[in-house]
Amino acid sequence: MRKLAWLAVAAIAVIGAGAANAQQTPRKGGTLRMTAPYAASFGSLDPHVTPRAQDDIVGKALQRSLYNWDTAANKLTLELAKSVTASADGLTYTYKLRDDAFFHNGRKMTADDVIFSFTRIMDGSKGYPGARYVRLIKGAVDVEKGTAKEISGLKKIDDYTLEMTITDRVDPGYYFFGGSTAILPKEEVEKGNYASNPVGLGPFKFKEHIPGSRVVMDRFDKFYKTGQPYLDKLEVLIMAEAAARDVAFRNKEIDTSILGPAQYVAYRADPQLSKGILEVAEMFTRSTHINLNSIKPFQDKRVRQAINYAIDSNLIISRLVKDKAYRATSWLPPSSAAFDKTMKPYPYDPEKAKKLLAEAGYPNGFEFEWTTSQNESWGLPIVEAVIPMLARVGIKAKPKLVEVTVLTEILMKGDHQTLIASSLTGPDSLATLRCYYSRTPRTACNYTGFNNADFDKLLDDAAQEGDMAKRDEILKKANNLLYEEAPVWFFNYNKAVLAFQPWVHGLQPNPTEITHQYPENIWVDASSPAK
Amino acid sequence: MLIVLGRRLANVIPTLLAVVALVFLLFSVLPGSFISGMNEDGRSTIDPAVMERMRKEMGLDDPLVERFAKYVAATATGDLGTSFRTREPVTKMLAVRIWPSLKLVLAAMTFAILVGVTLGFLAALKPGSLIDTAAMVGAISGLSLSQFWFGLMLMYLFALKLQWLPSFGYGDGGLRNLILPAIALGVGPMALLARTTRAAVLDVLNADFVRTARSKGMSERRVVEWHVLRNALVLVITIVGLQFGSLMGQAVVVEKLFAWPGVGSLMVDSVFQRDMPTVQGCILMIVLFFLVINTLVDIAYVVIDPRIRYR
Numbered sequence: 001m002r003k004l005a006w007l008a009v010a011a012i013a014v015i016g017a018g019a020a021n022a023q024q025t026p027r028k029g030g031t032l033r034m035t036a037p038y039a040a041s042f043g044s045l046d047p048h049v050t051p052r053a054q055d056d057i058v059g060k061a062l063q064r065s066l067y068n069w070d071t072a073a074n075k076l077t078l079e080l081a082k083s084v085t086a087s088a089d090g091l092t093y094t095y096k097l098r099d100d101a102f103f104h105n106g107r108k109m110t111a112d113d114v115i116f117s118f119t120r121i122m123d124g125s126k127g128y129p130g131a132r133y134v135r136l137i138k139g140a141v142d143v144e145k146g147t148a149k150e151i152s153g154l155k156k157i158d159d160y161t162l163e164m165t166i167t168d169r170v171d172p173g174y175y176f177f178g179g180s181t182a183i184l185p186k187e188e189v190e191k192g193n194y195a196s197n198p199v200g201l202g203p204f205k206f207k208e209h210i211p212g213s214r215v216v217m218d219r220f221d222k223f224y225k226t227g228q229p230y231l232d233k234l235e236v237l238i239m240a241e242a243a244a245r246d247v248a249f250r251n252k253e254i255d256t257s258i259l260g261p262a263q264y265v266a267y268r269a270d271p272q273l274s275k276g277i278l279e280v281a282e283m284f285t286r287s288t289h290i291n292l293n294s295i296k297p298f299q300d301k302r303v304r305q306a307i308n309y310a311i312d313s314n315l316i317i318s319r320l321v322k323d324k325a326y327r328a329t330s331w332l333p334p335s336s337a338a339f340d341k342t343m344k345p346y347p348y349d350p351e352k353a354k355k356l357l358a359e360a361g362y363p364n365g366f367e368f369e370w371t372t373s374q375n376e377s378w379g380l381p382i383v384e385a386v387i388p389m390l391a392r393v394g395i396k397a398k399p400k401l402v403e404v405t406v407l408t409e410i411l412m413k414g415d416h417q418t419l420i421a422s423s424l425t426g427p428d429s430l431a432t433l434r435c436y437y438s439r440t441p442r443t444a445c446n447y448t449g450f451n452n453a454d455f456d457k458l459l460d461d462a463a464q465e466g467d468m469a470k471r472d473e474i475l476k477k478a479n480n481l482l483y484e485e486a487p488v489w490f491f492n493y494n495k496a497v498l499a500f501q502p503w504v505h506g507l508q509p510n511p512t513e514i515t516h517q518y519p520e521n522i523w524v525d526a527s528s529p530a531k
Numbered sequence: 532m533l534i535v536l537g538r539r540l541a542n543v544i545p546t547l548l549a550v551v552a553l554v555f556l557l558f559s560v561l562p563g564s565f566i567s568g569m570n571e572d573g574r575s576t577i578d579p580a581v582m583e584r585m586r587k588e589m590g591l592d593d594p595l596v597e598r599f600a601k602y603v604a605a606t607a608t609g610d611l612g613t614s615f616r617t618r619e620p621v622t623k624m625l626a627v628r629i630w631p632s633l634k635l636v637l638a639a640m641t642f643a644i645l646v647g648v649t650l651g652f653l654a655a656l657k658p659g660s661l662i663d664t665a666a667m668v669g670a671i672s673g674l675s676l677s678q679f680w681f682g683l684m685l686m687y688l689f690a691l692k693l694q695w696l697p698s699f700g701y702g703d704g705g706l707r708n709l710i711l712p713a714i715a716l717g718v719g720p721m722a723l724l725a726r727t728t729r730a731a732v733l734d735v736l737n738a739d740f741v742r743t744a745r746s747k748g749m750s751e752r753r754v755v756e757w758h759v760l761r762n763a764l765v766l767v768i769t770i771v772g773l774q775f776g777s778l779m780g781q782a783v784v785v786e787k788l789f790a791w792p793g794v795g796s797l798m799v800d801s802v803f804q805r806d807m808p809t810v811q812g813c814i815l816m817i818v819l820f821f822l823v824i825n826t827l828v829d830i831a832y833v834v835i836d837p838r839i840r841y842r
Contacts, residue, residue, distance in 0.1 A: 039803075040787050040796040044617045127584030135580075144584075195619060211627050212792030213701040237700060241788050247686045247698045405803055406563035412579075443579040 024505065030524040031233040031531060032504065037258045037515065040240045041212045046195040047182040048121055051129035053513050058215045058236050059179035061519045062104075063200035066095070066114065067177035068518065069427065071508040074335060076173035076427070080109065080183060080201065081162075090169040090466045097160045102222040103185045104205040111162040115154045116186040119143060122151065130180035136172065138165040169466060174428035203229040203520035213238060223520065230506075230523035252529055255504050258515060259497040261322035261377060267499055278498040280509035281326050283333045283426030286378040288370070288489040293449040294417040295368060302360040304486040308346035310353035310393045311386050317492055320385055321377055325492035330483045331425060331433070333493045335511040337468075338429040338475035343483060346490065353393040365394025371419040373404035378422045378491070411447040419447070422494065427512055429475045430462055436482055448487040455481050503528040535833070539826040543819070550818050551603065551811060558807050559595050565615040565805040566591075589615050602811070611815070612808035616801065621812035624797065629816065631701060632793035635786070636778045638709050639717030643774065647721035648767060651728025656755070658733065666725055673722025678784045682715035686789075699790045712789040716782055720774035727770045731763040738762070764835055772828030776821035 036042065038054040047059045070077040078084060081095040101109040121130040122143040134140050138153030153165035166172055175181070188199040198206050203225070204217035217234045239245045242260045249257040250273075259267055259277075267273040290298050290307070297303045317325050326334065329343040357365060370387075373379040383399045390397050397418075402410065410416050425432045435445035437459050442449060458478040465471040483490065496514035500507055506522040524530070566582045586592050590601075605612060611621035647670075654666040689711060690698030702708035735741060736759055744754050783795035790796075798813035800806075 040790070040800045041792075044619070046618075049618050050616075124584060125588060127581050127586075127588045129581055131581050131584070144580075195617065210701055210792055211624065212631075212786075212796050213790060237790065239699065239790050241790075243683055244686065244699050244788050244790065247683070247691055251691045251694075251698050253690075253698055253700075403563060405805060409563055409566075441579070 024525075026230045026506065026523040027525055028230050028523075029232050030230075030526075030528050031235060032231050032519065032522055032524055033235045033237055033253070033255045033530055034515075034517065034519075035237050035239045035245060035254050035257055037239060037242070037245065040238060042209075042215065042238070044195045045198040045206070045209060045215070047179040047198075047200075048117070048128045048130055048184070049195065051180055053515065056179040056513070057515050057517075058217075059182065060202070060516050061204040061217050061234055061236070062198050062202040062206055063179060063182035063184070064101070064202050065177050065179065065182050067173040069177055069510060069512050069516075071510045074511070075337075076171070076177055078173075079177075080114075091166055093164045093166070093172055094157070095162045095164065097162055098224055099160045100224045101201050102220075102224070103188070103201055104199045104220055105185060105188060106222070107185060107187075109183060109185075109201055110159040111156040112159075113183050113185060114162055115151070115156060116189075117183045118154060118181070119149075119151055120184070120189065121181065128180070130178070133175040133178070133181050136166050136168060136170065136175050138167050169463060170428070170430060171468065174431065203518075204231075204234050207233075225520055229520040231519065234519055249499060249501075252501065255501045255524070255528070255530070256507070256517075257499045259324075259499050261320075261324045263499075264324045264497050265322045267497075273499065276500045276502055276504070278500060278507050278509055278514070280496050280511050280514050281334050282494045282496040282514060283335060283424060283511050284422045284494040285328055285331060285333060285425040286325065286420070286422050286491040286494065287328065287331075288418050288420045288491065289411065289416070289447045290418050290487055290489070291414060291416050291447070291449060292451075292487060293414065295366070297360070297362055297366045297368075298417070300360040301485055302356040303362060303366075305346070306353040306356040306360070306393065307390070307395065307489050308486050309349045309356065310395065311389050311489060312348040313345065313491055314348065316382060316385050320381055321492065324495045324497060325377070326495055328490040328492050330479045330490065331436075331488070332429055332475075332479045333425050333511070336426055336429045336432075336479075337472045338433075338479055340476050340480055343480060346486075350389075350393050357393060357395075362394070365396065367396040367398065369400050369417045370397045371400045371402055371407075371410060371416045373402060373407055373421075375404060375422075377494070378420055379404075382491070383420060412443045414442050414447075414449070418489075420489075420491075425493075429472070429479075430459070433459060433462075433475060433478050433482070436487065450482075450485070450487045452481070452485060455485070501528070535829060536826065539822075539829060543822050543826075546822060547815060547818060548603070550814060551606065552599070554811055554814055555595070555599050555602070558805070558810070561805075563805055564591060565589065565807065585615075602808075606815070611812040614801075614806055614809045616804055616806040616809065621808050624809060625794065625812050625816055628792060628794045628797050631704070631791060632779055632782065632786075632795065634704070634709060635712055635716060635782055635791060635793055636775070638713035639778060639782075640720065640771070640775050642713055642717035643720035643724055644771060646717075647724030648728045650721075651725040651730075651767075652732055654725070655729040655732035655736065663729075667729070670722040670725040673718045673725075676718060678715055678719070678781075679788055681718055682712070682785055682788045685711045685715055699788075701790070701792050712785050712791050715789070716778065716785045719781070720771075720778065723774060724767065724770055728763065728767050731766040732759060735759045735762045761835065765832060768828055768831050768835065772825055772831075776824035779820050780817045 036054050036057045043050040043052050043055045047063050064079055066080050067076050068079040080101055081097050083096045085094045097111055103109060118134045121128045121134045122140050124144040124146050131144060137151055139148060139151045142148035143151055155163040157163055183201060185199055188194060203220055203223040205220045207218050208216040215236045219229050219232050237254060245257045246263055248254045267277060290304055292298050313327060317327060327345050329345045332339045370383055372383045380401060387397050407421050411419060434440050436450040436455060438451040438456050440446040455478055458474055462471050462474040465474060498514050503525045508517055510516050566585055590598060614621055614624060650666040654663040657663055686698040689696045696711055697708055700708055741754060741758050744758055779794060782793055783799050786793045786796035787799060794813050794816055798810060801809035
């Protein structure tokens with residue numbers, strides 16, 4: 001309970017109308033104009049095709065998956081099933097599916113739709129991004145390889161009962177809550193133009209898509225949550241330029257807007273705009289990956305710790321990131337159940353850094369290359385600010401600027417000595433920490449080449465532990481060990497900031513991605529100017 | 532005339548082929564691929580097995596020469612391939628973007644011609660006057676302005692302060708949403724046209740045949756209408772043609788700023804995400820547009836000035 005209370009305070013800070021809104025009765029009707037800020041277009045409205053956060057903004061309105069993220073409880077919850085029971089070995093799950101979930105074409109969802117959707121995702125000739133999750137189900141790999149047509153681990157008991165056998169003792173919720181595993185109706189997909197006319201189980205039904213401009217959706221009256229959605233219409237407007245979003249928001253043409261560091265300062269300083277700011281510590285950890293196999297000094301823990309001591313992270317967060325970040329005190333974010341709130345960040349201590357370097361055999365420091373993109377929050381501006389701090393302890397860092405598009409490729413190839421990036425670190429803590437498991441290949445996500453027997457043992461123990469609370473305790477130890485070993489410079493957790501108009505209510509500070517709003521909970525009061 | 536048209540069209544194919552080859556080559560040496568570009572926003576993760584499947588599905592592992600040959604063969608039949616990002620035919624994606632792009636370019640050019648030519652003409656008729664000075668200061672400013680900054684200022688003034696127009700978006704595709712992006716895009720060509728028109732008109736005003744016309748007692752108005760305007764137009768049309776042709780490519784910044792759903796914003800997204808078939812399709816479209824406009828300009832020369840003959 002104390003943990004939940006702490007998380008509520010530390011990870012989720014809702015400034016403004018939150019508390020007052022909760023006491024009001026939601027008003028039916030109206031239009032919400034959300035924005036999609038991450039690109040100048042949507043990739044696809046077929047959720048199986050795209051892994052992009054931008055596309056899932058619309059996906060949350062049109063589609064539904066087996067699970068969803070309950071922001072209020074800060075955990076996964078069943079969405080398309082009413083209940084689930086797990087076998088004693090933790091490998092077989094029996095879902096009682098909703099018998100009141102309708103697709104937008106009027107047909108009821110059944111177990112066949114789940115089986116169809118997961119089988120489609122495993123089509124090996126397509127490379128659907130969701131395959132990485134569905135592969136958890138027994139026999140899914142055989143479908144992917146083309147040696148089977150059906151996923152043996154999925155069994156329809158009756159129309160509304162589904163048995164799923166998985167290959168690993170993990171919580172399947174982490175695997176089946178994203179848009180890339182949404183449940184789609186077979187008959188609509190087989191028409192061949194699904195992306196142009198998406199039909200889903202979500203609270204809103206598709207009305208119009210002007211590529212590069214907007215997606216418009218209408219309320220779906222047969223949505224399974226009684227009385228919801230409240231809105232008549234939902235528009236998702238593409239606005240990739242922060243400056244243009246700022247003008248549009250101030251001009252009341254849009255109802256929500258993601259803020260960057262500069263705007264965050266301006267909005268907080270404005271007496272009116274500051275009343276409508278939603279903040280959350282998202283599950284993205286900004287860090288510099290230290291490639292342990294690149295140069296000799298990095299193989300010594302003391303050198304890596306020295307880097308963490310030598311950098312005044314708080315100063316950078318305050319001056320450059322404009323406080324639009326939370327100081328990282330480990331790899332897992334504060335919203336993770338395995339996050340240890342007692343952990344303290346590395347203090348800024350150049351003397352200790354020098355001492356550690358001397359102990360490691362580098363009293364005069366050393367030189368390394370630092371790969372970076374132009375990103376304002378985790379790119380070149382940060383690197384340039386850190387270089388003099390490292391120089392003070394004798395470490396010479398040479399920045400190497402690359403386009404943001406190629407960062408992942410460089411990490412996978414190991415073509416870096418150090419590389420600053422933003423990494424998705426949730427919500428599945430076990431999967432997140434597996435990026436430091438020695439047997440995880442670099443191409444999967446072990447970008448530092450971390451190899452520690454104690455850490456591996458903890459992860460093995462966690463994977464075997466069926467009790468989720470106990471598992472979290474083991475993962476907490478692993479996370480703390482990682483912090484001690486310092487295979488990265490722990491910089492910050494992203495503070496996602498969503499500005500909203502005073503007439504908007506029911507927004508959720510979703511730590512998995514703040515733009516991913518479950519729109520059935522949102523309503524607008526009568527002062528909204530939107531038609 | 533038909534021979535002119537035939538020759539121009541014959542030039543189109545090798546030009547397009549050269550452009551396709553160049554873009555192919557550029558993308559082959561550019562670091563990063565569509566797969567790594569999927570995490571361009573730093574908010575997605577793709578597992579290696581899926582990446583391998585995608586590479587195979589999209590033919591990214593095939594040799595460059597083989598991919599190029601396949602692409603050229605398909606393009607010759609009107610098939611521009613399938614977008615890596617949306618998995619839809621590129622022709623389908625372009626089809627919905629062309630009209631908004633054309634609308635924006637036409638509106639920007641209309642603004643540029645109306646304002647630029649008028650200003651240049653008035654400035655040339657009274658060189659050294661207040662009108663001349665003001666027009667040329669405006670023209671130099673227009674040439675120096677960043678589209679992004681100017682667009683933002685337009686938004687700020689006409690949307691936020693005056694509340695006359697929407698600040699962004701396509702709306703219902705009508706004039707209200709078109710005005711601000713068109714002005715932002717058209718201000719550069721407008722400035723260039725103003726300067727060119729002024730120079731061209733001044734040049735013609737000092738020509739021998741104009742002096743002769745005046746000495747014959749022809750009124751100044753008739754001199755301007757009959758001799759000056761027509762002769763100055765040849766140079767002006769050249770600039771109009773060049774600007775018009777290149778405007779679709781220049782619209783990238785304006786389209787992104789105003790969230791205008793044209794070919795430019797599609798191209799910039801596709802470049803960042805290394806969606807090569809879509810980038811190729813967009814560039815082909817822009818180059819084709821440029822070539823068509825320039826062919827029309829060549830034809831216009833002959834119509835306006837019968838002395839011009841193509842051999």
